[in-house]
Every structure is written in C-alpha cells, then in structure tokens.
Amino acid sequence: MSVRVRFAPSPTGFLHIGGLRTALYNFLFARHHGGSFILRIEDTDQERTVPGAVDNIIETLRWVGLEFDEGPHIGGPYGPYIQSQRLELYRQQAQLLLERGAAYHAFDTPEELERMRERQRRAGIAPKYDRFSMRNSFTLPAEEVQRLLAEGMPAVIRLAVPLDREVRFTDIIRGEITVHSRDIDDQVLLKSDGFPTYHLANVVDDHFMHITHVIRGEEWIPSTPKHILLYEAFGWEPPQFAHLPLLLNPDRTKLSKRHGDVAVEDFRRQGYFPEALLNFVALLGWNPTADRELFTLEELIAHFELSKVNRAAAIVDRRKLDWMNAQYLRQLPLERLARDLEPILRQMGYPEYPPEYLMRVIALLRERVDRLPEIATFGDYMFVPPRQYDWDYFRAHWRPELPQWLEEAVELLQTTEPFHAAVLQERFRQFVAERGQPLRAIVHPLRLILTGKSVGAGIFETMEVLGKRECIQRLRHFLQELLPAHLEQSPPA
RNA sequence: GGCGCAUUCGUCUAGCGGUUAGGACACCGCCCUCUCAAGGCGGAAACGGGGGUUCGACUCCCCCAUGCGCUACCA
Numbered sequence A: 001m002s003v004r005v006r007f008a009p010s011p012t013g014f015l016h017i018g019g020l021r022t023a024l025y026n027f028l029f030a031r032h033h034g035g036s037f038i039l040r041i042e043d044t045d046q047e048r049t050v051p052g053a054v055d056n057i058i059e060t061l062r063w064v065g066l067e068f069d070e071g072p073h074i075g076g077p078y079g080p081y082i083q084s085q086r087l088e089l090y091r092q093q094a095q096l097l098l099e100r101g102a103a104y105h106a107f108d109t110p111e112e113l114e115r116m117r118e119r120q121r122r123a124g125i126a127p128k129y130d131r132f133s134m135r136n137s138f139t140l141p142a143e144e145v146q147r148l149l150a151e152g153m154p155a156v157i158r159l160a161v162p163l164d165r166e167v168r169f170t171d172i173i174r175g176e177i178t179v180h181s182r183d184i185d186d187q188v189l190l191k192s193d194g195f196p197t198y199h200l201a202n203v204v205d206d207h208f209m210h211i212t213h214v215i216r217g218e219e220w221i222p223s224t225p226k227h228i229l230l231y232e233a234f235g236w237e238p239p240q241f242a243h244l245p246l247l248l249n250p251d252r253t254k255l256s257k258r259h260g261d262v263a264v265e266d267f268r269r270q271g272y273f274p275e276a277l278l279n280f281v282a283l284l285g286w287n288p289t290a291d292r293e294l295f296t297l298e299e300l301i302a303h304f305e306l307s308k309v310n311r312a313a314a315i316v317d318r319r320k321l322d323w324m325n326a327q328y329l330r331q332l333p334l335e336r337l338a339r340d341l342e343p344i345l346r347q348m349g350y351p352e353y354p355p356e357y358l359m360r361v362i363a364l365l366r367e368r369v370d371r372l373p374e375i376a377t378f379g380d381y382m383f384v385p386p387r388q389y390d391w392d393y394f395r396a397h398w399r400p401e402l403p404q405w406l407e408e409a410v411e412l413l414q415t416t417e418p419f420h421a422a423v424l425q426e427r428f429r430q431f432v433a434e435r436g437q438p439l440r441a442i443v444h445p446l447r448l449i450l451t452g453k454s455v456g457a458g459i460f461e462t463m464e465v466l467g468k469r470e471c472i473q474r475l476r477h478f479l480q481e482l483l484p485a486h487l488e489q490s491p492p493a
Numbered sequence B: 001g002g003c004g005c006a007u008u009c010g011u012c013u014a015g016c017g018g019u020u021a022g023g024a025c026a027c028c029g030c031c032c033u034c035u036c037a038a039g040g041c042g043g044a045a046a047c048g049g050g051g052g053u054u055c056g057a058c059u060c061c062c063c064c065a066u067g068c069g070c071u072a073c074c075a
Helices: A018-034 A055-062 A087-099 A110-123 A143-151 A197-206 A218-234 A265-269 A275-282 A297-303 A318-331 A336-348 A355-368 A372-376 A390-395 A402-414 A421-434 A440-451 A459-466 A467-488
Strands: A004-007 A036-039 A103-106 A156-159 A164-169 A175-180 A188-190 A212-219 A241-246
Touching: A004 A018, A004 A055, A004 A212, A018 A036, A018 A212, A018 A241, A018 A265, A018 A275, A018 A297, A055 A241, A055 A265, A055 A275, A087 A103, A087 A156, A087 A188, A103 A143, A143 A175, A143 A390, A156 A218, A164 A241, A164 A318, A175 A188, A175 A218, A188 A197, A188 A402, A197 A218, A212 A218, A218 A241, A265 A275, A275 A297, A318 A355, A318 A440, A336 A355, A336 A372, A355 A459, A390 A440, A402 A440, A402 A467, A421 A440, A440 A459, A440 A467, A459 A467
Parallel strands: A004 A036, A212 A241
Antiparallel strands: A103 A156, A156 A188, A164 A175
C-alpha cells in the first residue's frame, strides 16, 4: 500500500516554524517513499477560524517549496479537504457509533459541566466527565432521551470509553505507549452546533482519505488513545503514528510569538532563503549524517527516516539559522540572488541597475552579511553615493599631506586602464611607495571617501565594481565640498 | 493534582556495551590581511542523580529529580 500522509493545520493564524517542520517531515516522508502529501484544513472550531488563514498557509508552504499532491487548492480523489465541508459525513459516522453503543448523547450545559469540574477539583480528583452523575443516555430513560432530542434540546455525542482496559499503540519515534482507559475522558465527538471535534473529524478523515501515517506534534500523544478507541469502535485499521518532539523558545517554553519571530512569513520578510529555512528546520530533531549541515531538499528526501527522529524537544537557535542562511548566500547562483535583490532595492527607492551590476555587487559583499537584504543596507554605497561618513575613521588616518595625495589620486584614477582591482592596487602601491608610505596610508581614506564607512570589501575590488567615473566623481565631491567643510568644523589636531 | 513524554557540550546533534565521547552554531586565541568579513589552525565546553544487569555502561532495566505536554462542546 502506498504511503499517504497529511499536513492538517487549523486555520487559526499564520504558519509558524513548528508547523513548518511538521509539514516538512510529512513531505520528506511522503517523497522518500514515493507516496502522497495531502493538505487538509481542520476548521471545526467556528470560533477560532481566521479568514484568509488557509490561503496564507498555502502561500507560505508554496514559498518554501513544499508541494502538495492533494488539497483544497488542487483537489483530489478524497475531497473535500476542508472539514467544515464534510459535516454530513461526521454526523453519519457519529450516528453509527451511537447505534453500536460506542457513543452516547449528553445534555449537560456548560454551567453544569463547570460545576462538575469544580466538585471534582474540591474532592481532589482528576477532572473527567462523570458519565453516571450527569444528564445523558446512561442516566436518563430512553424515552426521555428521545423526547429531549425531539424537542431540539442541545446535545452532544460523547465517546463511551471502556471502563477498565489498557489502550496501547506503537509510536514510530517513541515505541510502545500505554494508557489506562480510566484516564481517558468521555470525549465529545459531535458538538451541539453539529460540528465534530478534532478527534472525530481526524479519525474519520484519516480513514476515508486512506492516510497510512499520522505524523504530528507531541502534544497529540495524550489524545491518541482516544483515537485508537475510535478506530476500534469503527472497526477500522488505525494508521501508524509518529509524534514529533516540540520546538521550544530559548527559555525552554513552548514556541510562541512573545519570544520573537516564529511565523514563517516573518523569516521570509527578513530575507531568509526558503532553502536555508527548510534546511535549518529539518535538522531540528533529526539529522541525516551528522558530518555536515547543508543539505538540498533532494538530499533530505533521500536520507529521511522517521525512526531516526529525536524524542527530545529542540530549542530554535536563531544564530545557527543566520549562519546557515549565510552559507546559502555564498553558494546560491548570482543570477538568482540578483533576481531576488532587485525588488528589495526597488522597495528601498534605489535607482535601477542592470542584473550584471547587481551580480558584481553581490559577489563583492556576500561574504560579509548573513541575509540578502543586508547587501542593500550594508552596501548602500554601491547603489547611491554615501549619505553619511564615519569621520572618526577618517581622523584616525589623517595626515597633513592627505589632501595633496588625494588630488593626485584623481589623476591616477583617470589614467588607470583597465580599471581593474589588481591594476589599481599596483598603481596605488607604487604611489605610496614613492612617498615612503605603507599602502594603508591611502587605503583607509579612500574607503571612507568612496563608501563612507570603515568596513567593507577590499577597496580596490570595490573601486572596480563602482567604476572609474563614479570613483572620480565621489573623490572630487569629497575634495571640493565635504573635506573643506569638515576641516572648518573640526580642524585636525 | 492526575496521566503522558523527555533528559549527551550554552544550543542543534553523533553515539545504538569496550571511543582520548565525534561534528556544527555560538564563544575565545592565533594565522591571513587595506578595514570588516570569509577562510585556515587551535582552545574551552556535555553523558541530571541513585540503584541494578554485565568482565565492562553514555548506551539495557528500575527509582528519583528536573523540564515539557495534555487534562475544553480548542486544535
């Protein structure tokens, strides 16, 4: 039987990094086994459903490159793939359970349930639906139940959990897990608004969609026994289960917005590469070889093994993501990077440049930043003349002869041909040698004048990319406007 | 409180009875060098505690501690 897995988010907000990893592991597993990767939307809670969340999740997954085989946006043989469109099916299945005595009606109001829990809290016992003291098919005469239902009294359908037995299942990642049925609540299956709860919808859909492996977060372990009981009641073969360890904040708490960015689109906005994000997230809880860190999606697919996924929760370390993204920045083809950089520059209001120029700038600066947008901030001077200058840097390398040298440097630049880094370096080396100075005597002032900053790529390489015309222009402007003004304001000591 | 899951450097991890406990990020030092990076070399840094099993435990079992999750007509 071919593998079929699903990613089943509830549309309550943005896809966060934990959800991304769950989706990725499902995807890797499916692709590794040549199976199907299915998207199913679990919108059975009317209250919490956020408009637009489905499109947002799909778009985000599309951005990272995880393609589904079936889903609400592409269809498939077992749709619809949105649970709110399958209500009749759940209702029928709940009815079936009722007929088999595996489920029952209950009429308790929220207030009555709250009072029950309060009593249990005071008595110091575990809060759990008390089948024998509440208003339901166990405590009410059959005619009464029929009458209430006929009258349209709000009712739910609950799972009749067996009283005394062990419920067990084998988790691919964790091994055998056993829970006693007395610790399992008589879970609501069908709510009074006619919607199913997660538990019912999940089991019914996984069955009818022929899901073979349920790969989901660790927070579902406690409810898996309920699901097992449901499969038994229906007489269905349960799928295999694999519960993934949680992703944590640096303070070991469950991943949350409070501790910084967790939404995938936050990372996207900050200019992280989808490849890097996927690579990073893949290694949180699993690793293919332990002797390297960088893997393509294809390699991840080839190596992926569910049983080798770690059991312990992992902390998301932004610094490693930054490092990894930087690795991609240095390896990705310049054509691609230039294409990605173009809209960023446009958004920042810089003039348009041909892709060839962008590629040269990226090649020049990519080793000095972690993310592509930083090329535009760190290297702003490659797109527009410096707007501010690090005068402390300038002063540190000041000497009285400097203005004269710079005047002569204009001439030197004009006569340099070809305008290449190596040629420039050689000519400036001679230039300073003739004056009995080290190269740095001219390098630092030039850097300040051309870039405004004290840090950056090799200055001769920078000059080459900037071009003769631009270099001379900046140098002249500096000599004629900036330097006199600066000297007047703060004369050198 | 009850139930469940987990526990190797600060972090991500390798290890699957016998290893100087390996790699990566971050950190520190040195080298390279026109600055900053990148890169190279080196360093510091871990098996939560206690019992067993065994000739021998990071590896297997039990207990404890700690952390986390669940405990809804939420998923």
